[in-house]
Amino acid sequence: MAHIKEAIKQILLRELLRRELKEYFEKKNMPLEDGLYPPAIQDMPVLLPRLMEHVEIVPFVDDVDPMSGLVRLGWNLYVLGNIRMFLGKSTHKSVNEIRNPNAILNPKFAAERKTTPEKIVQFISEELSNHKVDLSGDAAAAKRQMGQLSPQQFSPDVSSRYYNSYSERFKPQFR
Secondary structure, eight states: OHHHHHHHHHHHHHHHHHHHHHHHHHHTTOOTTSOOOGGGGTTHHHHOGGGTTTEEEEEEEEEEOTTTOOEEEEEEEEETTTEEEEEEEEEESOHHHHHSHHHHTOTTSOEEEOOOHHHHHHHHHHHHHHTTOOOOOOHHHHHHHHHHSOGGGTSOOHHHHHHHHHHHHTOOOOO
C-alpha cells in the first residue's frame, strides 16, 4: 500500500511541476510551440523554487570576433548538474552589451532558437522523474533561503566571468 501511495505522490508531483513550468512560460508570454530566446529563461531556477537545487541555465562564450566586436553566447540547461540540453545561441553587438544584464534579455537580438518551451517542460519533468528526485521540498523554505541571497548571485555579469578570462588568455605579447 505504501508503494502505491508513493507512486501516486510522484505522479502528482510530476504533473504539478509540469503545470508550474507551463505557467512560468505563460507569464513570460512565451508560446509553448515557438522557438525560445535562450537568455530569457535564465531566471527559471530562481522563480521556481522547486527547481532551485536541480536545474541551472549556464551561458558560455561560443565566439568573439575582435574585428566586428560581435559576441556569440551559447546556452545550456543542466538538470541534476550533468544532464544537458542545448538551448541555442544568442548574438550580441559587443562585450559592453553583455555587461548590461538587461541587454541580454532583449529577445530582439539575433539568436539560434534550438528548442521550445514545450520541449523544456518535457525534458525537465522526464529527467527529474527518471532519477526519482523528491520534488515535495518545502517551497516556503526555498523562498526564505532565496531571500537571504543577493540578486547578483542570480544575474551573473557574464562579461566579467567570461570576457576577463578570454582577454587574459589572449593578451597581446610584445617582444
